[in-house]
Amino acid sequence: MKDIVENRRRISLAKKLEIAGIVVRENGLLWTALLGVYYAASTVSQRAFAAMDGLRKKKGIPGMNSRALNKAIWEAWDWNAAGEEWTPSEDWKASVIRCILEKHIPAGSRVLEIGPGGGRWTEHLVPRASDFLAVDISESCVDLCRKKFAAAPHARFIVGTGCDLAGVPDASVDALWSFDVFVHINREEVERYADEFRRVMRPGAVGVIHHGSVGGTLGGWRSNLTHEGMLDLLKQRGFSIVASFKEWQDSGTTHQAGLYQDVVTVFS
Numbered sequence: 001m002k003d004i005v006e007n008r009r010r011i012s013l014a015k016k017l018e019i020a021g022i023v024v025r026e027n028g029l030l031w032t033a034l035l036g037v038y039y040a041a042s043t044v045s046q047r048a049f050a051a052m053d054g055l056r057k058k059k060g061i062p063g064m065n066s067r068a069l070n071k072a073i074w075e076a077w078d079w080n081a082a083g084e085e086w087t088p089s090e091d092w093k094a095s096v097i098r099c100i101l102e103k104h105i106p107a108g109s110r111v112l113e114i115g116p117g118g119g120r121w122t123e124h125l126v127p128r129a130s131d132f133l134a135v136d137i138s139e140s141c142v143d144l145c146r147k148k149f150a151a152a153p154h155a156r157f158i159v160g161t162g163c164d165l166a167g168v169p170d171a172s173v174d175a176l177w178s179f180d181v182f183v184h185i186n187r188e189e190v191e192r193y194a195d196e197f198r199r200v201m202r203p204g205a206v207g208v209i210h211h212g213s214v215g216g217t218l219g220g221w222r223s224n225l226t227h228e229g230m231l232d233l234l235k236q237r238g239f240s241i242v243a244s245f246k247e248w249q250d251s252g253t254t255h256q257a258g259l260y261q262d263v264v265t266v267f268s
């Protein structure tokens with residue numbers, strides 16, 4: 001847990017000592033000592049994170065988002081929860097399906113999913129699609145999905161390199177879906193994917209991509225890509241932006257796209 005250290009700096013030392021006295025009186029020495037350890041550790045963790053962020057930018061290193069790391073992490077992942085560990089509530093998931101997936105992915109379309117993982121969205125995309133193909137960098141995800149969706153003859157799963165869509169024919173996709181995947185892919189590889197979107201999406205096709213917005217500065221092992229960066233690279237390739245949002249309203253409830261100011265961008 002990171003603590004916000006910024007405000008503490010504005011309190012004078014004399015006031016801090018007075019506050020510490022009250023804390024000791026009310027909570028005892030052991031609790032106060034643990035509080036001291038917690039504050040020191042949170043300061044160190046925040047500075048370490050800022051230094052890592054600086055180094056990543058200065059040296060152009062990939063952080064936790066290289067293809068090699070994505071492959072290693074997701075092949076080793078325990079997929080028993082099928083990705084539902086990232087679902088904050090049933091209500092949220094139902095709303096994603098109703099307000100994003102069903103709104104933008106036309107029924108009866110040829111769907112391409114990038115990064116199906118344990119099939120959290122795949123199980124809603126497969127019955128909707130006339131033809132379904134998914135590409136994942138992780139062999140274990142592809143094996144798992146092949147077994148899970150074996151009863152759907154129109155659904156295929158292939159292992160990809162993590163930046164291209166080799167094996168996906170030109171202009172063969174009506175609708176593209178990817179959720180909780182591009183948040184972990186750095187800009188350079190997203191650009192290569194976007195070149196591929198142009199090749200595989202037929203004119204008028206729609207894409208729905210969940211991605212980061214703050215270049216990884218808020219944690220969550222997010223990509224170095226920013227919100228503007230994503231919109232720019234799509235527009236540079238001739239796509240138009242249909243919608244791009246961090247939250248949406250559904251029956252009086254505001255839902256967030258993700259924990260780290262993540263965004264859903266719909267493009268055509």
Ligand SMILES: C[S@@+](CC[C@H](N)C(=O)[O-])C[C@H]1O[C@@H](n2cnc3c(N)ncnc32)[C@H](O)[C@@H]1O
Nearest residue numbers: 070074083115116117120136137138162180181
């Ligand atoms: C956090 S999981 C999300 C899985 C699923 N989309 C969900 O929302 O439950 C990330 C998924 O993206 C895949 N992935 C990560 N980097 C990738 C890349 N460069 N290309 C394709 N798939 C990738 C992982 O193997 C994993 O299946």
